[in-house]
Amino acid sequence: xxxxxxxxxxxKQIKSVESMHELNEVKALYLGKKSKLQSIMATMKDLxxxxxxxxxxxxxEFKTKIEELVAKQRTFLENKEVExxxxxxxxxxxxxxxxxxxGNLHPLTLVSQDIEDIFIGMGYKVEEGPEVESDLYNxxxxxxxxxxxxxxxxxxxxxxxxxxxxxxxxxxxxxTLLKEKGNPVKIICPGKVYRRxxxxxxxxxxxxxxxxxxxxxxxxxxxxxxxxxxISKNLFGEEREIRLRPSFFPFTxxxxxxxxxxxxxGKTGCSLCKQTGWIEILGAGMVHPNVLDMAGxxxxxxxxxxxxxxxxxxxxxxxxxxxxxxxYINDTRFxxxx
Numbered sequence: 001x002x003x004x005x006x007x008x009x010x011x012k013q014i015k016s017v018e019s020m021h022e023l024n025e026v027k028a029l030y031l032g033k034k035s036k037l038q039s040i041m042a043t044m045k046d047l048x049x050x051x052x053x054x055x056x057x058x059x060x061e062f063k064t065k066i067e068e069l070v071a072k073q074r075t076f077l078e079n080k081e082v083e084x085x086x087x088x089x090x091x092x093x094x095x096x097x098x099x100x101x102x103g104n105l106h107p108l109t110l111v112s113q114d115i116e117d118i119f120i121g122m123g124y125k126v127e128e129g130p131e132v133e134s135d136l137y138n139x140x141x142x143x144x145x146x147x148x149x150x151x152x153x154x155x156x157x158x159x160x161x162x163x164x165x166x167x168x169x170x171x172x173x174x175x176t177l178l179k180e181k182g183n184p185v186k187i188i189c190p191g192k193v194y195r196r197x198x199x200x201x202x203x204x205x206x207x208x209x210x211x212x213x214x215x216x217x218x219x220x221x222x223x224x225x226x227x228x229x230x231i232s233k234n235l236f237g238e239e240r241e242i243r244l245r246p247s248f249f250p251f252t253x254x255x256x257x258x259x260x261x262x263x264x265x266g267k268t269g270c271s272l273c274k275q276t277g278w279i280e281i282l283g284a285g286m287v288h289p290n291v292l293d294m295a296g297x298x299x300x301x302x303x304x305x306x307x308x309x310x311x312x313x314x315x316x317x318x319x320x321x322x323x324x325x326x327x328y329i330n331d332t333r334f335x336x337x338x
Contacts, residue, residue, distance in 0.1 A: 045302055132163055139151060157195075167194065169211045182296055187212070201322065256279055258283065
């Protein structure tokens with residue numbers, strides 16, 4: 001078979017294939033190592049120099065033409081495959097559409113927003129800070145020097161000797177005081193915090209806090225109590241009362257634990273309040289003079305109060321949730337209730 005006849009045969013074969021598999025086989029038949037072209041090329045050893053040159057040119061032209069035809073047929077088959085798939089998988093627009101369920105805010109987000117709204121209405125600013133915090137801001141500038149026994153209450157995740165995952169949002173208060181350079185401050189600091197703890201129904205190694213700080217002239221314990229009473233009434237009902245019990249926090253002096261009257265039994269005693277009529281909700285106190293001094297404030301001129309509450313605890317009380325782990329296991333049956 002001469003080269004011209006081989007070319008006509010190859011063109012006919014290429015145009016007749018109907019699949020990519022057939023096209024690859026035809027290409028191998030005419031251009032492969034065992035193709036008919038190889039048998040023609042084997043005759044070159046018996047030709048003169050001029051004949052070899054002429055045949056070589058025509059072989060290259062043959063290869064180029066066949067490869068172009070193969071590429072063109074490949075494109076045709078690929079497009080045809082797409083069209084067939086579209087026709088086969090055509091969407092019936094008369095069918096009713098699928099219903100997509102709407103999401104909802106997480107209960108911790110709802111409670112956090114409620115608390116933020118209360119404080120913004122009272123003139124507070126919302127401040128945020130990094131979750132990876134320096135030991136300096138997380139402990140030392142809060143009157144918790146290295147070796148202070150109270151650090152054991154906040155067993156921590158250290159990244160290196162100088163940095164850790166913050167154990168409370170109080171470092172945001174320090175950062176704000178340094179930024180304000182002696183000016184009055186009225187802020188809340190919401191965010192995630194981390195403490196090395198064994199997870200159970202009431203404890204988690206990660207949880208959320210909202211802390212508040214007010215610093216200015218003539219800030220007193222009565223201002224703190226009035227603020228806490230307003231918070232409690234807004235969160236748990238206008239009938240609520242609060243009581244302050246002496247406590248200890250290194251960064252406040254005096255310090256108090258704050259209880260709210262039980263909103264389930266009205267102080268008569270029930271399982272929620274453990275028959276006491278009161279539920280502990282947060283810790284608070286007057287800012288320790290050492291904290292003010294280290295932040296550049298004159299503790300003889302300025303006073304202040306601070307408080308901190310766990311959002312999970314508030315949410316558990318507000319919604320009657322008995323296991324803190326429900327907030328983090330992503331069970332849609334639980335989350336859809338809110």
